[in-house]
Amino acid sequence: MFRELKSARCTPSVTVLCILKNEIFFLPAFLDHYRKLGVEQFVFLDDRSDDGTREFLIAQPDCAVVGSDLTFAELVDGKKAHYWWRTALPQTYCNGRWSLLVDADELLELPPGFEDINPFVDYLDSRGRTAVGAVMVDFYPEKARELRNHSAPRSKEELLARYPYFDDCDYGGWVDGQNEFRGRQNGVRQRLVREHQIPLYGRRRSSPLPRMKAALRGLFGIQKTKPFCALSKVPLIRWDDGWRYEGPHKANRPPDPGIQLPLLHFKFTSSLLQKVDFAIASEAYDQQSSEYRSYRDLLDVMIKSDASFLCDLSHKYSGKQDFLPNRILRFDVGDRVPASARDMACHNQ
Numbered sequence: 082m083f084r085e086l087k088s089a090r091c092t093p094s095v096t097v098l099c100i101l102k103n104e105i106f107f108l109p110a111f112l113d114h115y116r117k118l119g120v121e122q123f124v125f126l127d128d129r130s131d132d133g134t135r136e137f138l139i140a141q142p143d144c145a146v147v148g149s150d151l152t153f154a155e156l157v158d159g160k161k162a163h164y165w166w167r168t169a170l171p172q173t174y175c176n177g178r179w180s181l182l183v184d185a186d187e188l189l190e191l192p193p194g195f196e197d198i199n200p201f202v203d204y205l206d207s208r209g210r211t212a213v214g215a216v217m218v219d220f221y222p223e224k225a226r227e228l229r230n231h232s233a234p235r236s237k238e239e240l241l242a243r244y245p246y247f248d249d250c251d252y253g254g255w256v257d258g259q260n261e262f263r264g265r266q267n268g269v270r271q272r273l274v275r276e277h278q279i280p281l282y283g284r285r286r287s288s289p290l291p292r293m294k295a296a297l298r299g300l301f302g303i304q305k306t307k308p309f310c311a312l313s314k315v316p317l318i319r320w321d322d323g324w325r326y327e328g329p330h331k332a333n334r335p336p337d338p339g340i341q342l343p344l345l346h347f348k349f350t351s352s353l354l355q356k357v358d359f360a361i362a363s364e365a366y367d368q369q370s371s372e373y374r375s376y377r378d379l380l381d382v383m384i385k386s387d388a389s390f391l392c393d394l395s396h397k398y399s400g401k402q403d404f405l406p407n408r409i410l411r412f413d414v415g416d417r418v419p420a421s422a423r424d425m426a427c428h429n430q
Contacts, residue, residue, distance in 0.1 A: 082149060082169050083126070086135070089145035093121040095179035095202050095317075098170045100163060102128040102153065103359070104185035106233045106352040108137060114188045114237040116143070119197035120181075124174050126166055128153045145174070154365035161365075167326035175320045179205075182326075183316050186352070188237055188345040189215065190401050192412040205319070205337075208414060212324075213317040214255040214262070214336030216409050219269045220244045220398070221349040221390040225383040231351045241398055244347055248272065249396035251407045252312055257338035260331065262313035270310045270348065272392065279379045282371035310372060314344060341411040343404045349390065354380065 089096075097120050099111075112123070124145045127135045129152065138144045151162040171180035179202045183189060195201040205213070222228065222244050234240045253265040274281065311330040318324055318332065325333045353376065360366050360373035382388070396403060404410035 082151070082165065083147040083173065084149065085145070085147050086127075087139050087144070087146040089122060089124060089174060090143070091122055092178065093199075095120065095181055095198055096175050097123045098126075098174065098180055098182045099123065099185055100126045100128065100153075100166055100170070101130070101134065101185045103130045103132040103134055103355070104352070105130075105132045105134045105137060106231075106350065107185040107347070108134065108233075110234045110236050110240050111185050111188070112141065112144075113235065115181075115198075117237075118189075118191065119199045124170060126170060152365075154363060164326070164328060167329070168324070171318065171320045171324070172322070176322070178320065179317065180320050181317050183314075183344070186347045186350070187217070187316075188240075188347075189316060190343045190345060190404065190410065192340070192342065192410065193401060193405075202317075202319075210337045210340070211319045212315055212332065212334065212336040213340050213342055215314045215316050215342045215344040216252050216254065217268075217312045217314060217344045217346040218247050218252070218404070218409060219312075219346050219348050220247050221269055222246070223391060224387055224389055225380075226387050228349065228351050228354065228380070228384065237345075240347055244350060245397045246391065246395045247398060248392070248394040249403065249407060250394050252409055254341050254408060254411065255313065255336050258335060260333075260335035262330075264312060267310060268312055269390065272394075273379055273383070273390070274375055276392075277379055277382050277388070279375050279382070282368070282374040316344060317342075339411065339413040341409070343401070343409050 097115050104111075115123070122143055122145070123141075124147065125138050126147050126149065127138065128149070135146065138146045149162065149166070151157065153161065153163045155162045157165055167182060171182065174180070181189065181198075191198060191201055195204070205211075220241070223246065227243065230243065234243060248268045250268075251265045252268060253263045255262050273279070314330050315332045315336050323334070327333055357373050357377050357380065360370040361377060364370050366373060401410060
């Protein structure tokens, strides 16, 4: 399934895995962030980038690069290739060790008390933990005009200086002991498509059952909002042969209870403009890239009017402690929590 273009050089306790295409905009900040977290090896599956991504990664001493004879959206046994890649990558490079599977626009935040991922996974091992769930927190600028800034940020700090806001609300969370994420609010993407009255695209279902349920809800005055985007992932897994990914946002087993980490997600950047064009032309994503068709309409409206992203929920990021009050970040693991984490948790109660 893979062709190694540049081999892995070491077998660290945790390896960052990333499937990407044309992500040169994010890569300097992405690598800077995870290197500062103590990551010593990255494995990138490059889906035929033509913007310099592949050449940039091959030049990095801590990056392995692989290609595939398949493209992201090619069907294999009825599923797109990227569904199989998500399991094959950790099976190949991380079996018996920790894998951190993230996209190029996603930066994981560790719990208070941990600034290095290696002591963190050692701590998880000591507690018998095998998987950590995350909430995707979308970051955005103040005004739509800032999406036209095409220069690549060099660090997490530069990304946050340009896109510093997130919706500070209760996103819901992973249900302890169950392979289910129960969402409450869906963050800025859901808010913006509702605010600007953007249609949600998708295939029409042939079954009459959804229409019947909608009619019954209407009869009893029950409102149900169609979720526009998934905001959950299981990015960090201690891999063994029993694991597999069932899609971008879920594995076949539940994450361990008591821990939930923020995944800083930089969706609303100038890179989105290019990605929308590719996604719609290729129909590479779910339901013929229907989500990206809504992004196209949303960006059209917002850029033309230089609309604001801000609302009453908007919060300017100042540090990981911002995620504690609404339990976006949970670290309920018992008495052995590092002292700094206990102090911060008490401060926010």
